[in-house]
Amino acid sequence: MVRNPHQYQSMPLGIVLRRSPGVTAWAKWSWRVADVLPGAAPASWKTIREAGDVRDYQVATVPLEMHGAECEAYRTGLADAVPSIYVVLRKNDDAEHPFDVLLATASPYEGQDYADNGEDVVEKVPMPAGLIAWVNDFTERFYEEETFVKRRRDKKRVDIVEDGIGDARISQISDVYRAPRRKEPAA
Structure with missing residues (x-):
């Protein structure tokens, strides 16, 4: 199915990382994505909240891109108990x-692809x-149900010639899958 290439929207999305004290001797700080800010202005590690040792940074603003071909994935994400954005960090x-923030996506499938690579x-x-x-709203406007098309077998006759079966050096009435036997010399 060919989809319309004009089925695209983008929105700037601010990514907020929270730095809090680590709970082990090996990690001084614990980092996690705390929030996303739709329509945010560009920023680079801007402190937006501070409470004791906990600090929230707007790390970056990345485009949240929506493509019409991915509407099924967006619908799957919206059907979750808690619809979510997947933020990919490196x-x-x-x-x-x-x-570094690589991207933010509303597609759980794309989020899973990045999780599988082990680097991000x-x-x-x-x-x-x-x-x-x-x-x-985007998925409602551009989602197209794919119709199920049952695969049909071709009409090729497969019982006429048996190419590649058995060993051509052995002449016998029927084909068997076995190694040639050595003939015993006549006594």
């Missing part, structure tokens, strides 16, 4: 800002109500 060598951190963040409505 660890870097900077101790002060240890993550994928965090599931609940969608705000306004974002749920925006994603739902």
